[in-house]
Amino acid sequence: MKDKTCLSLWQVAMTYNLRAPDGTVTDLEAIREVTHELRMGEFVTIIGPSGCGKSTLLEVIAGLRKASGGEVYIWDQRITGPHPSIGMVFQEESTFPWRTVMENVEFGLEVRGVPKKERQKTCQRIIEIVGLHGFENSHPNALSGGMKQRVAIARALATDPEIMLMDEPFGALDQQTRLFIGQELLRIWEETGKTILFVTHDINEAVYLSDRVLVMSHRPSVVKAVVEVDIPRPRDTSTITLERFHELTSALWETLRVESEKALGITKTEVHI
Numbered sequence: 271m272k273d274k275t276c277l278s279l280w281q282v283a284m285t286y287n288l289r290a291p292d293g294t295v296t297d298l299e300a301i302r303e304v305t306h307e308l309r310m311g312e313f314v315t316i317i318g319p320s321g322c323g324k325s326t327l328l329e330v331i332a333g334l335r336k337a338s339g340g341e342v343y344i345w346d347q348r349i350t351g352p353h354p355s356i357g358m359v360f361q362e363e364s365t366f367p368w369r370t371v372m373e374n375v376e377f378g379l380e381v382r383g384v385p386k387k388e389r390q391k392t393c394q395r396i397i398e399i400v401g402l403h404g405f406e407n408s409h410p411n412a413l414s415g416g417m418k419q420r421v422a423i424a425r426a427l428a429t430d431p432e433i434m435l436m437d438e439p440f441g442a443l444d445q446q447t448r449l450f451i452g453q454e455l456l457r458i459w460e461e462t463g464k465t466i467l468f469v470t471h472d473i474n475e476a477v478y479l480s481d482r483v484l485v486m487s488h489r490p491s492v493v494k495a496v497v498e499v500d501i502p503r504p505r506d507t508s509t510i511t512l513e514r515f516h517e518l519t520s521a522l523w524e525t526l527r528v529e530s531e532k533a534l535g536i537t538k539t540e541v542h543i
């Protein structure tokens with residue numbers, strides 16, 4: 271199945287029109303051009319400096335924001351709004367604090383009008399896949415950060431989307447929790463066969479998780495490099511000790527650091543590390 275294209279981005283571009291209080295409008299060109307294809311079951315990561323348009327791109331693919339140029343297709347259907355084949359896990363913590371774990375996971379199916387018994391059966395299975403069995407009746411405030419992100423992942427999985435978009439989902443977690451939840455995500459991905467488009471600013475996470483990493487330039491952004499990650503699977507937390515892992519993370523950093531310097535307004539002569 272892996273040879274079948276399920277998501278196509280064709281010359282996607284985004285310019286925001288910023289309106290000042292006096293009514294004047296200035297353009298902010300966030301994304302100049304992104305063209306790429308994802309095949310079914312792939313795990314692809316986008317990495318790039320802060321403000322280069324990663325979240326914007328995911329919002330465009332999710333149909334939550336209209337691009338100013340280009341086209342996005344799922345199979346051969348052009349995306350013009352939210353699509354049932356796409357699930358999204360956001361950057362910020364996005365569980366509903368007033369709902370239990372089960373009620374959080376049920377949300378998408380509830381909106382679609384699936385009867386309670388049926389949706390609870392589906393959600394129970396998903397809760398088990400993400401390792402939250404026993405916490406069905408807990409509220410998010412009784413869970414750790416890592417567990418809350420599992421709830422968010424389970425909620426996105428519940429409607430059985432083909433493609434999962436994940437925008438820095440582990441950004442708020444400490445490094446060790448992040449590694450272990452990454453390992454869990456790989457297990458969930460292998461078990462469910464989803465296609466994942468993942469955004470991170472963490473080079474280690476990008477290499478550890480992905481089949482392929484797209485490096486975006488500073489804005490107006492383009493895809494500056496595409497790095498194939500040829501580390502065999504299954505991977506786990508020990509993957510980060512492999513020599514090949516270090517070669518790939520070093521190569522990525524070489525590409526990324528120039529863009530990060532531009533994003534931070536640092537010139538070469540100012541770097542004294």
Ligand SMILES: Nc1ncnc2c1ncn2[C@@H]1O[C@H](COP(=O)(O)OP(=O)(O)O)[C@@H](O)[C@H]1O
Pocket residue numbers: 286287288298300318319320321322323324325326327
């Ligand atoms: N709703 C918006 N209106 C105007 N500008 C925006 C909006 N959202 C993002 N931007 C700008 O677009 C650029 C890209 O933002 P974003 O997609 O959030 O970047 P990233 O996720 O890579 O950090 C930034 O300069 C940001 O300030």
Ligand SMILES: [Mg+2]
Pocket residue numbers: 324325326361
């Ligand atoms: Mg972002």
